[in-house]
Amino acid sequence: MLLVVAAALIDPEGRVLVQKRPEGKPMPGLWEFPGGKIEAGESPEAALARELREELGITLDADALTPAAFASEALGERHLVLLLYVLRDWDGVPEAHHASALDWVRPGDMRALAMPPADVPLVDALERLLD
Template structure:
């Protein structure tokens, strides 16, 4: 049986309806692929607490729990683990989005997200975003 990995992700949506995606840095697993910001939950952490921490660490922005709306989730089996990833929507944050841990950032219209290569777990989320936004 594969271990379960719980990761929280966030679709930041700007005033123009574009979604932020981040390019995984060289040297990391799935390097070069585009993903939604977020990360692994630490022991005892809720998905919302994880996103508040990760968005500050990765992008330098402050988000409150009230601004994180649960949206959909991904469930994907990789070779060595199973990933469960809730995706939240966020339209309000404080600060300016800055690439602190990623190779690059891109604000992308929902109907153009499929133009960017993404990890297998992120791909099904694109259709939901495109239909909803």
């Protein structure tokens, strides 16, 4: 079992931040929600705060994370469980530290993006949540 956390950062205009996976990583060129693996001994919220600091250079209060949805997806010999949180309040300006690009998109426009299989069902859940 591979436990992963991700965030849907929502800006004041209702757009969601997505990042593009870089070359040299699995699924290069696909757009995804920022986040990453939960390390041993970490809570999901602590892991997401750490990942967003590493990936985007932002800081946040873990209490600002709102659980939104999850996805479950076979991933080769492993099984991925992806926990998605909504975040509307953070400190700093997101920058692509590990991704090849960042983009702010409306939830309805996310369907047109090539995304990893586990992220795809989260788009519908997120759109329902933000309507």
